[in-house]
Amino acid sequence: MSAVVAEHDDHHDHHDHGPEKGFLRWIITTNHKDIGTMYLVFALIMFFVGGTMALIIRSELFEPGLQFVDPQFFNSMTTMHALVMVFGAVMPAFVGLANWMIPMMIGAPDMALPRMNNMSFWMLVAGVLLLASTLFMEGGAPAAGWTLYPPLVLQTGKAFPFAIFSVHLLGISSIMGAINVIATIFNMRAPGMTLMKMPLFVWTWLITAFLLIAIMPVFAGAVTMLLTDRFFDTSFFDAAGGGDPVLYQHIFWFFGHPEVYVMILPTFGVASTIIPVFARKPLFGYASMVYATGAIAFLSFIVWAHHMFTVGLPVAGELYFMYATMLIAIPTGVKVFNWTATMWKGSMTFETPMLFSIAFVVLFTMGGFTGLMMSVAPSDFQYHDTYFIVAHFHYTLVPASIFILMAAGYYWLPKWTGHMYNEKIGQLHFWLSAISVNILFFPQHFLGLAGMPRRIPDYAIQFADWNMVSSIGAFIYGFSQLLFVYIVIDTIRGGTGEKVTDEVWEDAAKHGLEWTVPSPAPYHTFTTPPAVIPTEHF
Amino acid sequence: MKKTKQLLACLVLMALGLGTAHADYTLNLVQGVTQLSHEVYDLHMLILWICVFIGIGVFGTMFYSIFHHRKSKGHQAASFHENTTVEIIWTIIPTLILVGMAIPATKALMDLDKVQESDMSIKVTGKQWYWDYEYLDSGVHFESHLDEASEKVHRLKDGDPRTVANYLLNVDKPLVIPTKKKIRFLFTAADVIHSWWVPDLGWKKDANPGFINEAWTSIENPGTYRGQCTELCGRDHGFMPIVVVAMEQDRYDAWVKETLEKQNQATDLSDESRSVLMAKGESVYLKNCVACHQIDGKGIDGWYPALSGSAKVTGNMDQLIGFIQAGTSKMPAFRKLPDDELAELITYIRNAPELGNNVGDEIQPDKITPKWDDDE
Numbered sequence: 001m002s003a004v005v006a007e008h009d010d011h012h013d014h015h016d017h018g019p020e021k022g023f024l025r026w027i028i029t030t031n032h033k034d035i036g037t038m039y040l041v042f043a044l045i046m047f048f049v050g051g052t053m054a055l056i057i058r059s060e061l062f063e064p065g066l067q068f069v070d071p072q073f074f075n076s077m078t079t080m081h082a083l084v085m086v087f088g089a090v091m092p093a094f095v096g097l098a099n100w101m102i103p104m105m106i107g108a109p110d111m112a113l114p115r116m117n118n119m120s121f122w123m124l125v126a127g128v129l130l131l132a133s134t135l136f137m138e139g140g141a142p143a144a145g146w147t148l149y150p151p152l153v154l155q156t157g158k159a160f161p162f163a164i165f166s167v168h169l170l171g172i173s174s175i176m177g178a179i180n181v182i183a184t185i186f187n188m189r190a191p192g193m194t195l196m197k198m199p200l201f202v203w204t205w206l207i208t209a210f211l212l213i214a215i216m217p218v219f220a221g222a223v224t225m226l227l228t229d230r231f232f233d234t235s236f237f238d239a240a241g242g243g244d245p246v247l248y249q250h251i252f253w254f255f256g257h258p259e260v261y262v263m264i265l266p267t268f269g270v271a272s273t274i275i276p277v278f279a280r281k282p283l284f285g286y287a288s289m290v291y292a293t294g295a296i297a298f299l300s301f302i303v304w305a306h307h308m309f310t311v312g313l314p315v316a317g318e319l320y321f322m323y324a325t326m327l328i329a330i331p332t333g334v335k336v337f338n339w340t341a342t343m344w345k346g347s348m349t350f351e352t353p354m355l356f357s358i359a360f361v362v363l364f365t366m367g368g369f370t371g372l373m374m375s376v377a378p379s380d381f382q383y384h385d386t387y388f389i390v391a392h393f394h395y396t397l398v399p400a401s402i403f404i405l406m407a408a409g410y411y412w413l414p415k416w417t418g419h420m421y422n423e424k425i426g427q428l429h430f431w432l433s434a435i436s437v438n439i440l441f442f443p444q445h446f447l448g449l450a451g452m453p454r455r456i457p458d459y460a461i462q463f464a465d466w467n468m469v470s471s472i473g474a475f476i477y478g479f480s481q482l483l484f485v486y487i488v489i490d491t492i493r494g495g496t497g498e499k500v501t502d503e504v505w506e507d508a509a510k511h512g513l514e515w516t517v518p519s520p521a522p523y524h525t526f527t528t529p530p531a532v533i534p535t536e537h538f
Numbered sequence: 539m540k541k542t543k544q545l546l547a548c549l550v551l552m553a554l555g556l557g558t559a560h561a562d563y564t565l566n567l568v569q570g571v572t573q574l575s576h577e578v579y580d581l582h583m584l585i586l587w588i589c590v591f592i593g594i595g596v597f598g599t600m601f602y603s604i605f606h607h608r609k610s611k612g613h614q615a616a617s618f619h620e621n622t623t624v625e626i627i628w629t630i631i632p633t634l635i636l637v638g639m640a641i642p643a644t645k646a647l648m649d650l651d652k653v654q655e656s657d658m659s660i661k662v663t664g665k666q667w668y669w670d671y672e673y674l675d676s677g678v679h680f681e682s683h684l685d686e687a688s689e690k691v692h693r694l695k696d697g698d699p700r701t702v703a704n705y706l707l708n709v710d711k712p713l714v715i716p717t718k719k720k721i722r723f724l725f726t727a728a729d730v731i732h733s734w735w736v737p738d739l740g741w742k743k744d745a746n747p748g749f750i751n752e753a754w755t756s757i758e759n760p761g762t763y764r765g766q767c768t769e770l771c772g773r774d775h776g777f778m779p780i781v782v783v784a785m786e787q788d789r790y791d792a793w794v795k796e797t798l799e800k801q802n803q804a805t806d807l808s809d810e811s812r813s814v815l816m817a818k819g820e821s822v823y824l825k826n827c828v829a830c831h832q833i834d835g836k837g838i839d840g841w842y843p844a845l846s847g848s849a850k851v852t853g854n855m856d857q858l859i860g861f862i863q864a865g866t867s868k869m870p871a872f873r874k875l876p877d878d879e880l881a882e883l884i885t886y887i888r889n890a891p892e893l894g895n896n897v898g899d900e901i902q903p904d905k906i907t908p909k910w911d912d913d914e
Contacts, residue, residue, distance in 0.1 A: 064700070065692065065697065065698070066693075070773075071774060071776065071777075072772075072773045072841070075770065075775070139840045140840070143772075143773075145770050149769075151729065151730045151731070151747060152730040152731065152770065152771060152772055157840060157841070239746075239749060240748065244748070244749070279615065280609070280615040281618075282619035284618070285619070285620050286619065286620070287620070288620075288625055310741075310744050311744045311746065311751075312743065312744060312751035312752075315647060318647055319644060319647060322640070322643060322647070323640060326636045326639065326640060327636070329632060329636060330629060330632050330633060330636070333628065333632045337628045340599055341621075341624070343600060343604065343607065344599070344603045344616075345603070345607050345613075345618075346613075346615050346616070347607065347608070347609040347613050347614055348604065348607055348608045348609060348613075349608070349610070350608075362597060365593065365596065365597075369589035369593060370589075372585065372589060373582070376581060376639065376643045377647050378577070378578050378647050378650055378741075379578055379582045379643075381650065381740070382567055382582070382737065382740065382742070384742060385733060385735075385742070385769060446565045446566075449565070449566050450566075450568075451568065451735075451737045453766050453767070453768040453776075454770075455770045455775060456766070456775060456776030458699075458706060458776050458777075459706065459776070460705055460707045461705050462564060465564075466564070
């Protein structure tokens with residue numbers, strides 16, 4: 001089509017559309033870069049909102065006794081912290097990266113469905129604001145944990161239907177984002193960009209998008225059944241009417257387990273993108289990385305009841321879910337080995353993105369180890385619902401997903417802004433984060449093994465010491481993240497003043513198409529497809 | 539260079555943390571006091587060591603590489619990017635390790651499932667927020683609440699938890715069981731899901747409303763073993779501990795006899811002095827009412843009504859008695875509360891200065907007139 005139009009070259013019809021002037025630019029934009037930026041900024045704000053809730057929790061747990069908050073509010077905080085971090089921070093941040101980077105990585109001019117892209121962002125904002133508004137409702141915000149287990153969640157006050165409606169909005173937003181990613185990757189790759197030449201970040205997002213489309217409707221269904229149980233006299237989860245509260249847990253975790261991979265697969269993708277560039281070597285085992293990602297995604301659908309080993313499953317069911325869960329260690333191991341082999345005999349430098357990526361490989365592996373320990377059902381009878389699992393999933397989310405999001409920020413900021421960030425402060429941010437995150441979460445392993453249940457606002461005296469250590473780590477970690485905000489603002493305003501090249505990082509153009517366009521990336525990129533496809537990443 | 543050393547030092551410290559984990563109760567899983575808990579502990583240690591071993595291998599390789607294969611040392615990048623043999627090896631070896639783990643894990647799981655042929659059965663009902671124990675063979679039946687000392691300290695913000703023995707891990711009436719007997723537990727719940735966990739027994743089990751779960755234990759030696767509810771069950775989830783006291787058979791038999799005698803005794807309806815009514819009333823209040831109406835009687839705005847200055851509390855006595863016995867859609871019916879405790883409670887809530895009420899009257903146990911008509 002464009003070829004035909006280009007024949008009648010008329011500059012009045014064909015001036016380059018820049019962004020809309022003023023505030024309206026951000027409301028009505030359909031540009032993937034603008035929408036990506038909005039997602040990323042929104043996610044960063046929510047990261048601090050959710051982080052503040054975490055610090056309220058850690059303040060209350062600093063010492064035994066109830067000092068600051070009411071137990072009900074404490075439960076609201078654990079619930080809202082998780083919901084905000086999962087649906088408001090980590091997922092939107094990865095959608096933001098997908099928006100910015102997928103078109104630039106596959107040589108496409110924009111996302112396939114730009115108007116839907118805008119709509120899915122603003123629905124996310126509406127959903128999260130609605131969720132946040134429940135904090136001010138009679139009876140307080142939901143306090144039954146982010147898993148919203150009945151019958152407890154049915155005791156929520158006025159906030160109940162609002163929380164459920166916000167889950168619906170967030171789900172629709174995610175599904176639209178996922179459809180957009182799939183449509184873009186399947187239809188808009190540059191000539192020569194075959195599936196097996198795509199950067200790993202694009203691959204992992206493609207698989208993630210399919211996970212999202214499969215699971216979000218399941219979650220929406222589960223919470224709608226809660227809604228009808230409370231308001232329309234159904235008894236899906238009420239034994240008195242022939243239902244079963246455990247049914248909800250099966251449905252929830254059929255969503256919930258793939259959901260945790262929604263947060264970790266794009267993480268793998270970014271790590272696989274960054275490590276080769278700073279090791280100056282091709283990614284080791286590109287094909288096995290793709291297959292491992294697919295295998296993990298498949299396994300994620302058939303292991304859900306390992307979250308429910310103590311609910312009273314038949315022993316045959318427990319055996320099956322134990323074996324299936326243990327299998328996840330194999331493809332995950334392949335990934336860790338591949339990253340290590342990528343570094344092996346490389347020529348490594350350690351800029352901030354690489355530091356965060358290496359810390360990710362190490363600390364995510366620690367989270368993987370505790371995951372393996374918990375896959376063993378008899379041991380899980382002891383670990384379940386204690387601080388041991390709190391430590392486990394925070395290791396797989398904070399020094400994994402969050403660290404990689406930070407790495408991605410440092411890695412692509414020069415491309416986004418055209419300026420270099422301050423490397424010294426970046427490294428300071430890394431070391432403060434890497435050390436404090438371990439002070440924060442490592443002692444929680446000890447607490448869990450020693451018998452401290454999760455989601456309690458007050459605890460027995462023998463848990464006092466490690467809780468204090470953990471809280472100190474939490475405050476150092478939380479406040480160090482302000483350095484990242486400073487760096488982002490500073491970089492946008494000029495950074496070090498150093499002019500960055502198109503490539504930014506040494507030989508990066510061999511690894512990805514995004515490094516072949518100018519820095520900062522112009523408002524429209526790849527309006528004509530790239531001639532050469534980089535080959536260094538596979 | 540310096541940074542790598544810091545990172546290495548940091549990791550060595552973490553590895554040491556893992557390695558010495560078995561040295562101290564507060565760092566590692568408890569070994570527990572049953573055959574099952576020992577089996578679970580051994581499994582835990584086996585997998586922990588496998589993880590430590592793999593971790594040393596993987597992290598060792600990575601840090602060797604980080605140290606030597608760096609540009610600042612002039613290392614030239616190799617260009618290899620796949621090796622089928624290596625990739626097959628590192629898929630097969632983990633698979634074999636997993637099979638090795640699955641064998642003892644399967645055995646332990648089957649052992650945990652053997653609830654049959656027990657010597658006695660105890661039905662455990664989780665309620666917001668206490669446990670209810672019913673001995674199905676002997677008929678002993680009682681509720682087990684958080685002890686008064688912990689209750690007062692955690693509700694009054696000026697209390698010091700460190701002054702309370704077994705803070706938050708003590709109850710008014712512990713679950714008493716005989717040693718060396720196979721005991722089958724039946725778990726259910728009255729309202730929301732709870733979960734019963736005593737680490738020393740080696741497992742936890744959810745108590746689901748409307749369904750029954752099973753588990754078993756057999757404790758070798760007499761002792762007191764403590765645990766907590768581990769499934770979020772609302773506001774006071776952190777305040778419904780479990781205490782199991784294991785005693786030898788003869789002492790246990792004596793305990794059953796004594797407990798049954800007390801249980802079957804007719805309620806003592808003799809008059810009590812004002813101060814006794816008030817003191818006992820406070821205990822009844824702390825056990826049954828404080829979770830919702832709070833220690834200052836102010837309730838929780840939007841959730842639970844205040845008792846302070848409430849017309850229902852300070853108004854007509856007979857209506858108040860009927861109200862407490864009948865309950866409402868939100869408040870449980872306290873029809874099983876014996877008349878003496880009801881009299882103490884009512885005197886207390888109408889007159890306690892800490893609740894902000896001062897009607898200036900009292901009621902004696904034998905004056906509880908509008909008796910709840912019990913259909914049972």
